[in-house]
Amino acid sequence: MDFHAALALGLPLGIGIAAIGSGIGLGLIGQGAMQAIGRQPEATAKIQLAMIIIAALAEALTIYAFVTMFLLNSRI
Amino acid sequence: MGLEFLARIRRTTFWLAAIGALVTSTYVAPAFAVGLAAGALWSLANLFLIEKLVVGLTGADRGTAPALRRVALGAGGMPPLLGLGALLLARLPIPALMIGFLVPFAVLTLKAASLLLIPTALWRRVTRDPKIAALLVIAAIGLIWAALPARHLGGATGAIAAAEHATSAPAEAGGGHAAGTGGEESGPQKFPNFITVLHRAFPGAAWVTFLHHYEVIFFSLLVALILCVLAWAASRDARLIPRPFQNAVEAMVEALHDFIVGILGPRHGPRFVPFLGSLFLYILFMNLFGLIPFMESPTSNLNVTVALAVTVFLYAQFIGLRELGPVGYVDHLLGSPRDVTGWILAPLMLPIHILGELAKPISLSCRLFGNVFGEDMLLVAFVSLGITTLAFTHLPIGIPLQLPFLFLALLTSTLQALVFTVLSTIYFLLMLPHDDHGHEEAVQHAH
Structure with a gap:
């Protein structure tokens, strides 16, 4: 397997693996937030704000893989 | 006039030299920029010493101890300064040094000319x-x-x-x-915007090449212009009982104000509402701009998002330095050590905090860029899929497969603008002194 084939195979795989990780993370965040809102509906605004921030942090990991893909895309 | 006038000249010269040095370091040569800055600084120091000398010799309090000290400073500073000038002349490009040296005098001349110009009847009539x-x-x-x-x-x-x-x-x-x-x-092929179309229509035309080269800047300035016009139109004829448009803008501004003050607290919050609020609106409009046909999202270019993130980063450091003071800022970077364990861990906390500060703009800019760019790519992929599905008919039509993703794009555009603003607000909050949080929590407990 030469460099280009390895890159062409590895880039989508890398994004997929990163997406699995942040998907699990986002699911856990959403679960926690929904349970918290269900238990305490009057604190919805605060919980949503914290949820969005943490969701953005978790989601950023996939975005990094995505940006890496675009950086290396031209070398395939 | 007088010393205040001189202080203003010094300030203007400083900023002018800084901007000139930045521009020349980018477009001419770094050595030239260093020469420019050194020349301007040397000239400023020279003016400063001369001012001390003149004030000491001719001021109202001449003959007293402070005036004599001033004279000594002015006269004693001259020889080292001249030696430094000779060293600079030997080391740095002489044209740059001369230009830098002449900057204060150019500022002086222009300021004097403007002082002469402003009271004239013609100028008053024009303005x-x-x-x-x-x-x-x-x-x-x-x-x-x-x-x-x-x-x-x-x-x-x-x-x-x-x-x-x-x-x-x-x-x-x-x-x-x-x-x-x-x-x-x-x-990666994007949707063509109207500048790309112009570029294809007039290949080689100088103004189109210019626009094509700076299209991101063009679009971001266009968005800023639209925001300015909207704000102007909404506040132009402000009434106590607002018309629909003014009402909508006021509701938006109020919502942003409440949101940011809710995070930063009532003491620090209101000061940062203009910056953070316009950041939100600017990013939101830039994200949504790409959904208009023949327009492009400036935020789908890394340069724009990095510029925004660097602005936030520098502002956060500035807030830290101003609110905490230099000592408090370093203390914050050391993890605020208060006991023995804190001081033992301080050498470990310093690199962690510095790396954390530097990671913030990177993650901010990459997140915004990746989301907007990825959304564009998604739309492009589904549009081309829709076209290739109907390619056998040889007609210039396609199935609009991208429609559901347009709604997704609306959602992510808003969400990413919100996330950028919220994270910037949090970074500001981390830099602000934490004293009033305990108070806030106490209030909440009281409830």
Whole structure:
């Protein structure tokens, strides 16, 4: 397997693996937030704000893989 | 006039030299920029010493101890300064040094000229009506524009002509470079915006090449202009009982104000509402701008998002330095050590905090760029899929497969603008002194 084939195979795989990780993370965040809102509906605004921030942090990991893909895309 | 006038000249010169040094370091050469800055600083120091000397010798309190100290400072500082000047002349490019040296005098002359100009009847008549003044400013910019690009574009066409005429290896290298940058710009195929269309329609026309090269800046300025016009139109004829448009804008501003003050607290919050609120609106409009046909999201270019994130980063550091003071800022970076364990861990906390600070702008910019760019790519992929599905008919139509993803794009555009603003607000919050949080929590407990 030469460099280009390895890159062409590895880039989508890398994004997929990163997406699995942040998907699990986002699911856990959403679960926690929904349970918290269900238990305490009057604190919805605060919980949503914290949820969005943490969701953005978790989601950023996939975005990094995505940006890496675009950086290396031209070398395939 | 007087010393206050001199202080203003010093300030103007400082900023002018800083901006000039930045510009020349980018477009001319770093050594030239260093020379410019050194020349301006030397000139400023020289003026400062002369001022001390003159004030000490002719001021109202001449003969007293402070005045004598001033004279001694002015006279004693001169020889080292002259020696430094000789060293600079030997080390740095002399034209840059001369330009830097002349900057304060140019500022002085221009300021004096403007002081003479402002009381004249003609100037008063021109500036009385904002419309005439605006027209004059636009005319002046147009004149400068007409005078400047003549040289700039002449150089560009010369380069093109040289590339066309030469058939040797360097020309090929230049062509390859141009193709490389072109490929990088349009590398992953985006939707064509109207500048791309113009570029295809008039290949080689100088103004189109200019626009195409700076299209991101053009679009971001366009968005800023739209925001300015909206804000102006909403606040132009403000009434106590607002009309629908003013009402909508007021509701938006109020919501942003409440949101940011809710995070930062009532003491610090209101000061940062203008910055963070306009950040949110600007990013939101830039994200949504790409959904208009023949327009492009400036945020789908890493340069724009990095610029925004660097602005936030610098502002956060500035807030830290101003609110906590230099000592408090370093203390914050050390993790606020208060006991033995804290001081033992401080050498470990310092690199962690510094790396954390530096990671913030990177993650901010990459997140925004990745989301907006990825959303664009998604739309492009589904549009081309829709076209290839109907390719067998040989008709210029396609299935609008991208429609559901347009709604997704609306959602992510808003969400990413919100996330950028919220994270910037949190970074500011981390830099602010934490004293009033305990108070806030106490209030909450009281409830």
